[in-house]
Amino acid sequence: TAAAPPRIFPQAQHFVSKEFCQTEFGIVYPPVISVSSGELIEVETRDCFDGKIHPPPNENDNNEYNPAQALQQMKRAEFNPITGPIHVNGAAPGDILAVTLLDIRPKGVGVT
Incomplete structure (x- = not known):
């Protein structure tokens, strides 16, 4: 736990x-x-996005996370x-x- x-x-x-x-x-x-x-x-x-939206990773990271795209993929019912x-x-x-x-x-x- x-x-x-x-x-x-x-x-x-x-x-x-x-x-x-x-x-x-x-x-x-x-x-x-x-x-x-x-x-x-x-x-x-x-938080209002339930922790699903966070800053982009360090530019040296090889992670393709995009906060704008993550927001678009969230269902409205998951907000707030x-x-x-x-x-x-x-x-x-x-x-x-x-x-x-x-x-x-x-x-x-x-x-x-």
């Missing part, structure tokens, strides 16, 4: 791995975790993966939930 990623907030009561990922919202997906209001949750996410769902105990349909993002740490490379 792969090593667990380093924790950003060791004091978080919960950790949700990027392995619990969907590409659409819907009630057909059961919650991956249930939390109470006020609990600190660390959520690991994937979301981690979760996360159930909040006591929340009901129509409730407004406030979520505070304490930190976001992007990976070293981005694509547009």
Whole structure:
């Protein structure tokens, strides 16, 4: 098994791995975790291309990877993966939930 990623907030009561990922919202997906209001949750996410698009290799590499071609080959349904769902105990349909993002740490490379 792969090593667990380093924790950003060791004091978080919960950790949700990027392995619990969907590409659409819907009630057909059961919650991956249930939390109470006020609990600190660390959520690991994937990038909008689910890691399938990355910089071209070093020009000295003999690799024919082309990011533009890789993007064209992706199915639209693979874009924007979301981690979760996360159930909040006591929340009901129509409730407004406030979520505070304490930190976001992007990976070293981005694509547009």
